[in-house]
Amino acid sequence: MKSGGGGGSGASAYGFPAKRRWRGLVIGVLGLVILSMLVPLVFLLGLYNGFHTTGYASDSQNSKPDVFQKYAIEPKKEIKDVMHESQEPKGLPPPKVDAIPTHTRENSTKVGGRVQPSQRMTAMDESGKPCEWKFGSYCIWRQENREVIKDSMVKKLKDQLFVARAYYPSIAKLPSQSKLTQEMKQNIQELERVLSESTTDLDLPLQIEKKSLKMEATIAKAKSFPVECNNVDKKLRQIFDMTEDEANFHMKQSAFLFQLAVQTMPKSMHCLSMQLTVEYFRIDSTNLELSQAEKYADPTLNHYIIFSNNILASSVVINSTVSNSKESGNQVFHVLTDGQNYFAMKLWFLRNSYKEATIEVINVEHLKLDDHENVTFVLPQEFRISFRTLTHSRTEYISMFSHLHYLLPEIFKNLDKVVILEDDVIVQRDLSALWSLDMGGKVNGAAQCCHMRFDELKSFLGESGYIQNDCTWISGLNVIDLAKWRELDLSQTFRSLVREGGSTDAVALRASLLTFQDLVYALDDSWSLYGLGHDYKLNVEDIEKAATLHYNGYLKPWLELGIPKYKAYWKKFLDREDLFLSKCNINP
Known part of the structure; x- marks a missing residue:
């Protein structure tokens, strides 16, 4: 009994606790298995402090996106924004239009002979806006001119220095690692000294590879010790913010x-x-001037108007027009410029002849017109208009007449028809057919932009007072019926529209569009191709077939920043033999 009782007592004393320990071990193992599955998932989903692709932890709520990554995918668009009201998402900025002194246009494609806008998605920065909204056309140029990163060793050394600085405070707190602490400190100081003296790989000392390997080994040692992630995270975050x-x-x-x-x-x-x-003034050029005043006002000749303060640009426009004309003797070019460039323009066109064409240079500041005491010189204006939705954004560029264009009926009282050429245009075909063009009672023959209609611009055109489905038009090559212009008194219409809206840039665009409402004759697509000052993707066949090429955009062909593949079309009409070009080292 006692032994049985002892056996029962033993079972009670040892058997049940053993089962409990066994159950505890099973639960512990199961818990570890579950944790081993959950932890990688947590890290992969970024739930633990929001891990970045660099492998360093950061606060998921306060962390900022990788600035280098977002700048690496900049879109090809512009800085200001006009949005479709029908598609305007809540919380986005109100529609705006921006006037720029030069001409620009977005990356687009040609469909059916007409330029169509790109519908590509837009990369956003930390403020939720595309790069070009913040940095303008620079983003477009930077994207197209991006180069492979050079000086990879300098970059590698900087990365090593950042990581070493992040781990150093934690290693320095370990009493047993004084040697490693001293080693890290020396390596950090050594790399700081090297990078302070070198900005490129060519500047680096000969033994830099050994220094880099030494630093890499030191960082590997530091990573092998248990350190407080918060300290490393804090230091990396500081470095990231500074960068x-x-x-x-x-x-x-x-x-x-x-x-x-x-x-x-x-x-x-x-x-x-x-x-x-x-x-x-040195050679008294007034004696060299030939009297051709009778041609300046002869309505039987073909008169071209150019507004420009750029000698080379206006020269190329005239040279390209004359070179491609079948008969140059009946061509008269009127170059309207400011007082600063007036005498330089006069001498240039006295020194250079363009077949039998006649050239008159006019200082607009000396014009004496009725109702206009002081006339100021203003180049044709261009407006950059961006449309933004939740899924994409696109940008259009419209070049428009300046207020000087609305003085043409008064400046050229004896002329009934003129062709206006902007100074960023070149001519590749004879334009004589424009003079026999029947515009059906219209006033302004221009290239139209039917991928941007009036109803898309109602944010500043207003809700009414225009035909909503009308296409916008662009200046550059314009056939103007001055007789009809005077008959309809369009200059007064323009002034009235400007007074109604104030003096903002959007008002000037609105006034220009509404002045010629239902008075624009759409030129055939073959007459004009625009976008060569901005659009990198224009079709070569379209370029070669077009009668005129319009370099509307920031990237003018005479600038170093101009789009290289389009410059050749402009350069071939540049007179490189003039003595003054070599004097001033001009080689666009």
């Missing part, structure tokens, strides 16, 4: 310098204007 601020600073600086480069006259071309002006 992002630096990247933003350089992006803004680059964008500013880009805008400065495309909106100002190059030094060499300013030199040309100054040299010609000095020479004009």
